[in-house]
Amino acid sequence: MKRYWMAALLSCALAATAAAQERREFGVLVMAHGGGERWNREVAQTLEPLRAEQPLEIAFGMADAGSLQAAVDRLEAQGARRIAVVRLFVSGESWRERTRQILGLAPGAPPRPADDARAAHAAHGDHAMAFWRIHGDAAFALSEEGLMDAPEMGEVLAARARELSVDPAREDVLVLAHGPEDDAENARWLARIDARADAIRRTAPFRRVQVETLREDWPEKRAAAEARIRAFVRRAREEGGRAIVIPFRVQGFGPYRRVLEGLDYVADERGLVADPRVADWVRRQAAALRGELDDADTATARGSSL
Incomplete structure (x- = not known):
């Protein structure tokens, strides 16, 4: 019996060593x-x-x-x-x-x-x-995969929206991302991030949920994007509610505070990695x-x- 237990202990030790080596x-x-x-x-x-x-x-x-x-x-x-x-x-x-x-x-x-x-x-x-x-x-x-393909990021967006919301029926949610130069690639960004934004739509009856890309590094494309973004945030206030802005960025709020200067909105300015x-x-x-x-x-x- 003693030999059996010694053999069993040795076997366990060898298995643990092999597992550690594999790790x-x-x-x-x-x-x-x-x-x-x-x-x-x-x-x-x-x-x-x-x-x-x-x-x-x-x-x-x-x-x-x-x-x-x-x-x-x-x-x-x-x-x-x-x-x-x-x-x-x-x-x-x-x-x-x-x-x-x-x-x-x-x-x-x-x-x-x-x-x-x-x-x-x-x-x-x-x-x-x-x-x-x-x-x-x-x-x-x-x-x-990128983060825009990850179901987990939909959960992050939904959690952020819940934390910032006080009256979903009077709130518009803007999910804002960097965006690429190429228009076809940008359309893929919008579609994939919008699929993640469906989690926001499911979590509460928000008035609107929209995804935009700023096209940050391309001035001509950025000018048109900024106009759309500001119009979305301004409309929320004009219709008696407010805008919630959630960045779809790895870290931080990027240039969005400057883009939204002078407008009424709420944001925690946290990137995805805070989750x-x-x-x-x-x-x-x-x-x-x-x-x-x-x-x-x-x-x-x-x-x-x-």
Whole structure:
């Protein structure tokens, strides 16, 4: 009997060791746009609970080969050999192909230059970012979804609307996002974020719920967007109610306070990362990518045995 229990304890210990090893060999790399100190801090704080579950690093700088390389190096130093790359962007289209090339999942990125220290610190002020294929031994899987595709973000919007509302029947809700330059892509942004805004419509009988994009970086498109946004907020007041403005941004309120200057509205000015459901979404993305990496390992093993 004693031998049985010793064998059972040894088996449990070996299983625990194997599980710990497997945990270390899987890592998560979260890509984020990056901003000022507060921007980066709020993203890091939101993702902090995930560090207890597996190695996790953040690469700020959109799709910059230098920051991605540094994050991969940190994960590999912790033992990660399979890495889920989750892009914490509003749109799943943002920087997707460029990132695939940098990770070596698609052709197109040149070899890393010898003077990669200079490339790694490219000036983001003029949107110059390092572009080369990173070095490393890890296998990668890349997320496809953006936050606009995430049902969890509908729950965030609904919660924000409930918190800010006092009389839904006399309130108009405006969900406001950055928006891209291309008109067809912008239409996809509007449709997908509007699908998330359905959660607001279900949570209370608001008078109106509308999604707009500011087209922030393109002056001609932005001028027309600003006019629509201001007209929506102004009408809410003119009709005897008020507007609730909810930013569909990773962090903060962006330029919206300036855009809405002089108008009567209510907003908490919080971005999506202030809500723990963002971490839930990252966790879900990472689990799906881990499954992809497991399937790839299984297929490789089968192929080698033939």
